Amino acid sequence: MKIIYQPPAPSAYNELRVEGGLSRKSLEAAEIGLSNSLFAVSIYEANTLIGMGRVVGDGGTVFHVVDIVVKPSYQGRGLGKVIMQEIMDYLDKNTCPGSYVSLIADEPANKLYEKFGFQYTYPKSHGMYKMY
Template sequence: MNDHFTTIYEPPTPKEYNDLRLEGGISGKSLEAAAVGLKNSLFAVCIYDKTTLIGMGRVIGDGGAFFQIVDIVVKPSYQGKGLGKMVMKELINYLDKKHISRFLC
């Protein structure tokens, strides 16, 4: 791992989110939709290289019975370095701490 990688446990900005989705080959969202969705995340993990968002993932759901892992994306130039696995591990750790044994990916 690179010493410049930083893990943050909060959603990115709507612009960062949309830019990473598009670069990673996932459909873009309007900035308004992204702002609402990100604000309503139950949990998010973002990986930055200095100030650049390079990977992320989120848990969404109702907070009680339904949980879903979404938005797993790593910037293409950083793929193959285990960052996607790191994001998934953080999301699953969050669900484990909440004693959630069933969720959707």
């Protein structure tokens, strides 16, 4: 396995997302979004993308952790922890006092994020979204 600090190709990104239970994105959206990542970590076995995660945001006040996904046949091997540790290392070096780092946690991944110090915003605030 090898770790690369760049986003995958849009088609590989979509394949991994769908296989991992996340939604498919249009290739246009994937190309734009991936190229605008603040940080990306991709894990490959040979030439196959098996895990990834990204950080997006403005690079100063707001950072959002997204696209944490591991190929189902590789889950349970600690790759989610590896991805999150790489992201935390990036955030530790690139955030400022008062920077806000957020993520949306699907169960059971919320337990992983808790291990890295993420806390629930509820009931003080509520996560919201709008999909186009």
